[in-house]
Amino acid sequence: MPIRRLDSTYDEEPIGWSECFVTSSVKRQIHETAGFGRAPPQPERVNFRISPTPGMGLGMFATCSLKMGDLILSERPLIVVPVGIRADFRKPPGFTDEQYSQAALFEWEKNLEICVKRMFPENRKAFYALTNSHTEDGSGPVIGRIRTNGFGLGDGFYDKECGVTAGGYSATCDKMSRINHSCRPNTTHSFDVASFSFQLRATRDIKPGDQLFYSYAEVSLSAAGRKQELAPYGFECTCASCSGDTAKSDRIRTNLVSLVCDNRLQYDTWARKPRHLRDNKMLQSSLDLLSSLENEGLTSTPYYPLLVCTVSEIYTQLGDTENANLYLHRQEAWKTARNEEALTWDGILGKVKNKLNLSSLSPLI
Numbered sequence: 274m275p276i277r278r279l280d281s282t283y284d285e286e287p288i289g290w291s292e293c294f295v296t297s298s299v300k301r302q303i304h305e306t307a308g309f310g311r312a313p314p315q316p317e318r319v320n321f322r323i324s325p326t327p328g329m330g331l332g333m334f335a336t337c338s339l340k341m342g343d344l345i346l347s348e349r350p351l352i353v354v355p356v357g358i359r360a361d362f363r364k365p366p367g368f369t370d371e372q373y374s375q376a377a378l379f380e381w382e383k384n385l386e387i388c389v390k391r392m393f394p395e396n397r398k399a400f401y402a403l404t405n406s407h408t409e410d411g412s413g414p415v416i417g418r419i420r421t422n423g424f425g426l427g428d429g430f431y432d433k434e435c436g437v438t439a440g441g442y443s444a445t446c447d448k449m450s451r452i453n454h455s456c457r458p459n460t461t462h463s464f465d466v467a468s469f470s471f472q473l474r475a476t477r478d479i480k481p482g483d484q485l486f487y488s489y490a491e492v493s494l495s496a497a498g499r500k501q502e503l504a505p506y507g508f509e510c511t512c513a514s515c516s517g518d519t520a521k522s523d524r525i526r527t528n529l530v531s532l533v534c535d536n537r538l539q540y541d542t543w544a545r546k547p548r549h550l551r552d553n554k555m556l557q558s559s560l561d562l563l564s565s566l567e568n569e570g571l572t573s574t575p576y577y578p579l580l581v582c583t584v585s586e587i588y589t590q591l592g593d594t595e596n597a598n599l600y601l602h603r604q605e606a607w608k609t610a611r612n613e614e615a616l617t618w619d620g621i622l623g624k625v626k627n628k629l630n631l632s633s634l635s636p637l638i
């Protein structure tokens with residue numbers, strides 16, 4: 274993707290092509306996407322480099338100051354494949370489940386090899402240069418690299434005939450797959466089907482020389498839960514939330530949704546009071562919570578802009594237009610970073626009031 278002729282060269286499509294192993298229904302969905310084939314947005318200048326980093330192999334580093342929402346990189350994936358292994362043969366008589374699963378894995382590897390062989394030589398070289406941490410679980414060199422480096426394409430890209438989970442897809446990139454993990458990520462990405470590309474953006478202000486990070490694990494899990502999710506990648510995270518006061522960090526992370534929603538419910542009560550009874554305590558407790566999220570490195574979670582929205586509304590209620598606009602702009606920058614409709618308080622509180630059980634809301638990265 275997009276469409277490539279046999280004699281196509283990089284001169285006509287400098288950002289390259291993605292090899293796709295997709296069902297005919299997904300192919301149709303892609304081609305029917307409004308604006309399909311358009312050029313991906315590009316940052317005004319190159320603002321990152323890829324360099325070795327101790328204990329982490331290669332990593333991505335900012336080469337200039339970045340603000341929340343700034344575009345760091347647009348990239349077409351090298352390869353897009355279904356998330357799960359799809360066996361196209363029944364279990365042969367006499368095969369154990371284990372033997373069947375190994376045979377299916379072998380067969381799937383052969384299918385994906387065909388895809389890799391179709392790549393431009395530069396893309397194929399980039400693909401095989403990626404790390405493979407799945408060398409001991411029966412994965413072949415192609416599946417192993419996809420499992421190590423693939424990004425889920427999310428709810429906007431799946432086979433509707435199979436459903437969001439079973440029909441999901443994974444994309445492996447050249448540059449973006451070099452981004453290392455931190456439970457305190459400073460970037461997020463979105464996938465634009467029309468230009469068939471990822472956009473990597475900053476989720477907080479970043480200084481030149483800072484390493485760029487993305488979280489491979491659900492950030493609202495405890496340190497122990499994240500360690501378990503990260504085990505297949507073959508490393509242990511040493512970020513401040515994993516190596517510091519994990520009890521304090523766990524309290525914020527595992528209660529993230531209820532902390533932010535409780536704050537909003539308190540705000541609703543506060544905002545209904547007559548103007549002369551509204552003191553600064555609501556503002557202070559909201560700013561304190563916002564600082565806790567920022568100090569914990571949780572600005573990539575969708576609950577962060579919700580809290581920023583609450584702070585902006587408190588300032589509006591207190592007649593401080595300057596600060597109200599400052600936080601409103603921060604919320605807008607975050608929405609730009611995710612390139613999606615952010616969660617809204619109307620939607621969230623509808624669920625909260627129906628269930629009266631804040632902790633049952635599932636957090637999203």
Ligand SMILES: [Zn+2]
Nearest residue numbers: 456510512515
């Ligand atoms: Zn960590």
